[in-house]
Amino acid sequence: MAISFTGLGSGLAVSDIVDALVNAEQAPAEARLNTTEGKLTTDISAVGALKAALEKVQTSMEALGDNDNYQQRNTSGSDSFISISSDKEAQPGSYNVKVDALAQAHKLSSPAFAADEAIGAGVITIGSGANSFSTVLSATNTLEDLRDQINNGPFTGSDSNDSVIATIVTSDTGQHLVLTSKETGEDNAITITVQDGDGNNTDTGGLSRLAYDVSDADPANHTTNLTQVNAAQNAQITIDGTLTVSSNTNEFTNVIDGVDITAKKLHATDDDLSDISVTENNNNIKTGLNSFITSYNELLELSNNLGASGEGGAGVMAGDSLLRGVMSKLRSEITNPVDLGNGNSLSLSQLGVETDRYGVLTLNTETLDEQIDADVNLVQQFFVGDDDDGFAQSFDEKLSFYTDSDGIIQNRIDSKTNQLDDIDDQRVSLASKMESLSSRLYAQYNAMDLLVASLNNTSSYVQAQLENMPGVVRDNS
Missing domain, CATH: 1.20.1330 (f41 fragment of flagellin, N-terminal domain)
Known part of the structure; x- marks a missing residue:
């Protein structure tokens, strides 16, 4: 309230x-x-x-x-054999593609060495593609020492290894140095030349046991003291049954205007060819x-x-x-x-x-x-x-x-x-x-x-005084 x-x-x-x-x-x-x-x-x-x-x-x-x-261009044709991509330069059309070969990295394997065997003093030079580097070995260095120097140095001069991976595979007969090119294709084949301490750089004694060079066109000049495990191989495709194209890698860039092709798998004789179609979008x-x-x-x-x-x-x-x-x-x-x-x-x-x-x-x-x-x-x-x-x-x-x-x-x-x-x-x-x-x-x-309160008080006082005056008759009823 x-x-x-x-x-x-x-x-x-x-x-x-x-x-x-x-x-x-x-x-x-x-x-x-x-x-x-x-x-x-x-x-x-x-x-x-x-x-x-x-x-x-x-x-x-x-x-x-x-x-x-x-x-834009819509492209179709990617399958288990190839994958494709395109840009605006691709013109509408259709093509068939056969994968003849896949790109392969070069791989070499050395003869067997004992784990603690000295491989010979001298200088070994390894090349692959545009890269070439050299490293120096002492009379006491082993195959493992060479592996480490190939992968990590030291190299002579300003050389550096950008192209080859070295590893050791141990078989029943001993340790084998395995060299693999980092890049695929024939242009990246590995060559190994040596300057052997005995003065013979191509025989099967000392450091020469690791020589491998088939770069000369004349086979009589080839040195193959290492075993070729995988040949350096280009990828190859055939377009429309007549146009053959090769590449160091499995990628074929702009072989068809505006179209990139990546080879993934070989076509067998009875496999259907890969069909590429380019349409405007x-x-x-x-x-x-x-x-x-x-x-x-x-x-x-x-x-x-x-x-x-x-x-x-x-x-x-x-x-x-x-x-x-x-x-x-x-x-x-x-x-x-x-x-x-x-x-x-x-x-x-x-x-x-x-x-x-x-x-x-x-x-x-x-x-x-x-x-x-x-x-x-x-x-x-x-x-x-x-x-x-x-x-x-x-x-x-x-x-x-x-x-x-x-x-x-x-x-x-x-x-x-x-x-x-x-x-x-x-x-x-x-x-x-x-x-x-x-x-x-x-x-x-x-x-x-x-003010009102004061006036009220005055009024009450006056009234009281009047009532008390002589001769005033009070009403007592």
Whole structure:
């Protein structure tokens, strides 16, 4: 139950009177602030939604302005024998491929040595591909010492080993030094020459036991003191049954314009050949336009709701010049043709973007496909331009006027937000003003109450004096 305090002298409900007077002063001011705050909040929300919808439309057009997205190539034909990839340089066509040989690294194995056997003093030089290095051995060095020096050095001069891996395999007959080239192919075959301490660099004694050199075209000059485990071998493929191509690796780069082929497995005699097909892919245009149409129609629906006026009620941006301006510019961009030079021009409508009487967009795919088939380069030029100055870039620049961080919409949001902050300040000021008014009213009513109390006391005193005067008849009934 509420407690109401009355003046001690006057008997008036002073607190109720003060509250009523303060509320009468405060209520209209608060109502004005609440109304203004509601309008500002609604406007910020509305233009924020408009900005988000515009940004979505803007983003949907970006992909159509990327030159790299046009005239892509679809390639098929990867199977267990080959894998393929392509770029825009690949021309539409079909080919069959047969894998004749896979690339192989050169591998050599030495004769057997005892674990503690000295292999001979001298200098051993190993080459593979463009890399060649030398290392010096003493009279006491073993096969394991040579392995370590090949893999880790030291090498003579500024040599380094970038091409050969050395390891030791121990068989029943002893230790064998196994050398394997790091790279495949005939160009990376291993050669080993020595400068033996006994002066004979090709015999089967001392360090010469590790010599292997078949680089001379004359077999009579070959030195093969090591056993060839795997020959250095190129990969080879045959295209369309007549064109033979070899490679140091299993990768065949740009053998067919814009197409890379990797050999994975040999074709046996009864295996079906691998069939490669290259087709042109311009799906990015249809995908991009569909994305644009979807985002634009969402924007249109939002715009209709925000700008509605009529019997169903008014939208929060009804009659707003910002809304009218941006939608007008968008409609103009969609319908206006772009001059592409040489008597050519294009517009979105010519690419199948159709508008109904309500402004809703749809895509006529037949019209689009006909335009792409007729001249895809012209379509690309329309969107991209000659120097990224096509329709997509122009469209982005026009929307950026509204959507940028310092654009017209954000400036409006910032302005309204500042006004909201000002309302908070006004509320603080109003509260302080009402507190002062309340204090002043209480002071006034308290002063009145003291005066009334004093008058009441005087009245009571006078009455008592009159009653005590001689001759005054008291009524004792």
